[in-house]
Amino acid sequence: MSVRVRFAPSPTGKLHLGNVRTAIFNYLYSKNKKGTFILRLEDTDAVRSTDESIEGLIKDLKWLQIEWDEGPIIGGDYGPYRQTERYDIYQNHLKKLLEEDKAYPCYCSSQALDKLREEARAKGVNFIYPGTCRRLTEKERKEREASGVKPSYRLKVSPHIVSFKDLIRGDVSIHTNLFGDFIIVRQDLSPTYNFAVVIDDSLMKVTDVLRGEDHLSNTPKQILLYEAFGYEKPNFGHFSMILGPDNAKLSKRHGDVSVEAFRERGFIPEGLFNALALLGWSDPEEREILKKDELIERFSLERVNKSAAIFDENKFRYINKQHILCLPLKDFANMIKPYFVKEGLVNESFSDEEEEWFLKVAEIVQKRISLLTEAVEQAKVIFEFEPSLLNDEIKAVLQEEDCLKVILSYALKAEKRDLTTRENYISLVNEIKNETKIKGKNLYHPLRICVSSSMSGPDLDQLVPTIEIGSKLNLPVKIESTSQRAWRYIQFLREQGYKI
RNA sequence: GGCCCGUUCGUUCAGCGGUUAGGACGCCGGCCUCUCACGCCGGUAACACGGGUUCGAGUCCCGUACGGGCUACCA
Known part of the structure; x- marks a missing residue:
């Protein structure tokens, strides 16, 4: 006989991690057995059940791509699927x-x-x-x-x-x-x-x-x-239950543990789904990063753990990161775009040039974040430049004799060049290297500082062309080209009494 | 209180009578590198306790302790 399982939440609030993990196990089990997954609303508690909760519930399940074969909206042969009906x-x-x-x-x-x-x-x-x-x-x-x-x-x-x-x-x-x-x-x-x-x-x-x-x-x-x-x-x-860090059943007491909250915090559906599936279930080959189809194929109740599990934020972030890395660049770019729009950094609708450029921004960001919400922070270096942010690390570099030479040389050369390609940027750096005989850290640290006012960030040969292309686009917030940045940096250094 | 369920590194998941108790996250160290990150290599660290059963127990049985769940005209 074909397997039929159901997920039967009561719509009395937001769908939270514990419930959705039950939904995931039911879903995986039914799909593994080529069976039927039913969604049923247990809304007999007239006081606490709300339509708002039902909407949220459906939105969350759809977001996680937990689709039901029978239930609200789509119906089925054994309805109605709401208890009040x-x-x-x-x-x-x-x-x-x-x-x-x-x-x-x-x-x-x-x-x-x-x-x-x-x-x-x-x-x-x-x-x-x-x-x-x-x-x-x-x-x-x-x-x-x-x-x-x-x-x-x-x-x-x-x-x-x-x-x-x-x-x-x-x-x-x-x-x-x-x-x-x-x-x-x-x-x-x-x-x-x-x-x-x-x-x-x-x-x-x-x-x-x-x-x-x-x-x-x-x-x-x-x-x-x-x-x-x-x-x-x-x-x-x-x-078994999912517990909070204090060993009590996971609940609002541990912060907002709703699916909605995790979505807003920058988890992607694949990541959250995978992380939840691993809380209480393990793969026969101990693989951890698995896509939905793989989870379906490999799931079994025999490998579901009996003991309760404490929800671990770190592991969730790690798993999410792995799934972000798996995303095709275009999809990833679309996912992070809203955050940039919200910050007023890019336009809501892109021209072809902007689209192409944003893909480069996305590429830089993709391997540096665990949550989508971290994208803007990681890309900040492309949009902002602030010479006055001097920390001890930067000051130490500026003390180096060769440092100022590199910065001046870059400023002079960069303003006459097209640095929108990696090749052009590299050849300019080589020129500086040959003319000044400065290389290694002594070369790259000053360069990084004068184009990004920071000691850390994406590879320069990727970062500089992205800044340069961006500076030529008509974005809501104008991006300063690297030569402008270098000159502004020099200006600042002179004000600070550096001899340059 | 009663009943039920559970107990392996800090966390998570392996292990299903004989293992140097393994993987992952975290943490620490190293390599790579212009820095950070990514990646790679290595390290840290656990069978709650006490009795049995057995040639042999993390693995089976019984207690104890601890944790959780339920104990509604909630679901």
Whole structure:
């Protein structure tokens, strides 16, 4: 039989790393098995569910390229895929259980229940519903009904141990005394989580229920429900939690851990997807940088780890960097462009020349960043030049006797040259080298300083032509050519009392 | 409190009865180089503890400790 899995988030906020990792595992598992990946919205919590969350959720999944085969927007044969649109189905199921005497109405007020709960806690024992309404006679039931009390509905649960084989954790056994007769339908006739999940998973023919460990103790309740309905049980598998640095379940307390936040921080979909997949799963050959198709091909539940994992920022950045490196230059350029537009450094729409030039900028930046948001910072040297930024390192270079000679020579020669190609730049440097007999660090350090006012940055033979081409373009912020920069540097040095 | 699950370098993932306990990130050192970065080479560092089982245990069993999850008319 073909595998069918689902990702069933409740749209009560932003999609966060823990949830999306569950989505990724489900997705990888289903695609590996050539099965079906279903998206279902568990929006029965009327108070907390919002349309905004649904939109965000869909946007995030699409961004990560986790596409669903059945679900909202695209539909499918087992819809609807929003629980709030399935209430009649739940009502029918409740009716059936009532008729078969497997469930019963409970008229106890929540206040009374709260009191019992408190008492149980005071005595240090686990609270379970005492079954008051289970033993009501038909007459008593009628009386309560007549008095206008709206009941909730509970499942009849007998005391016994429920066991199941978890796909990830192996044999798990839990005693039903842990929860007793639990509520399946609320007073307002809305289904509770466990009730709706079982009905939906059955009707949607889900074969494997794969979710977070926080649902492990719900599983016996759900098994009881499958048995009550006479439905075939799916396989269950529970992934370990993702923890924050303090060892607690990853949450808002650890900063914004939403997918949206990671997107805004400059992660690319391939990188985040890969990093998340590696949190709790490992490749048989211990490869770490994997594309989506490779992950699909290599994924298996056998290699999913049982123990919780602490989210590690460093590793995520590293993996993201590797994927940035894999990006075709054109795609990468398109990804970083918005950041430059936002800073007012380039125009929103490019001329052909600008386009070609920006590709060079992108090339310089690509191997120097881990996050897209770092692109502008790394390219700053192309756009800005500030002679007055003297640090100790630069001052030390300026003390060298030959330094000023190199700078002056460059300024003189550069203003008459076309330095828009690497070849032209190199031949000019060679000229300086031959005429002044200065070479190595003594040559390159002054050159770097007078064109970039910095001691570090991209290779000069790449940087200088890019600056030169940029200086000839009609950009929002005019780029100063390297000869202008050199002259301005000389000017500055003279003001500082250097003899040049 | 009760129940369930987990525990290998700082972090992450290998290991599925016999290994010098391996890879990756981070960190440190070196090489490359005009600097930084990239890349390459090397180093650092772990089987929570105590009992068993076994010729032999990180690997199997039982305790203890620690961590996490659940304990709702939330999902």
